[in-house]
Amino acid sequence: MSDLAAALDIVGSRWALLIVERLLDGPQRYGDLQRDLGAPTNMLATRLRELEAAGVLYRIPLKHNTRAYALTDRGLALRAAIEALGGWAAEKS
Amino acid sequence: MSDLAAALDIVGSRWALLIVERLLDGPQRYGDLQRDLGAPTNMLATRLRELEAAGVLYRIPLKHNTRAYALTDRGLALRAAIEALGGWAAEKS
Secondary structure (H helix, E strand, O other): OOHHHHHHHHHOHHHHHHHHHHHOOOOOOOHHHHHHHHOHHHHHHHHHHHHHHHEEEEEOOOOOOOOOEEEEEEHHHHHHHHHHHHHHHHHHH | OOOHHHHHHHHHOOOHHHHHHOOOOOOHHHHHHHHHHHOOOHHHHHHHHHHHHHOEEEEEEEOOEEEEEEEEEEOOHHHHHHHHHHHHHOOOO
């Protein structure tokens, strides 16, 4: 399997990369992620669990039974790839 | 929609990025792409049509009713993003 295929096994879903992009700005509450991304809640919860298991992000328990998510160093290392993809779309074709 | 979301609308499927990665080495015959990627043939044909419509690659007719595919300049511009994703997976986590 190529390195790219290995990366896509972890962040190959549309929502996964959009979640990581959102967290590049700093930790986010679950409800804020859901609102900002417009992701179906089951989809968001599933992607967050997968990304947590892959060591890309971690969960921060908050008061009142809420939680937030933040990127690990491994997750922060995705910044270059995400900026390159966004930059590609922003280029005039 | 963010630039990243726009990029994922075009190359957000696993196979799309793997096809583009393969074509970064130069034009490839359909049959070689299919063999190298191990993609189901309907999947490959669909992704190729989408990427052609998006201006990422173009079709090169060959003799004997075969065809090859090559990246446009727009497709070649994905190199940085693909290398960044592959590099991320290759890093020790």
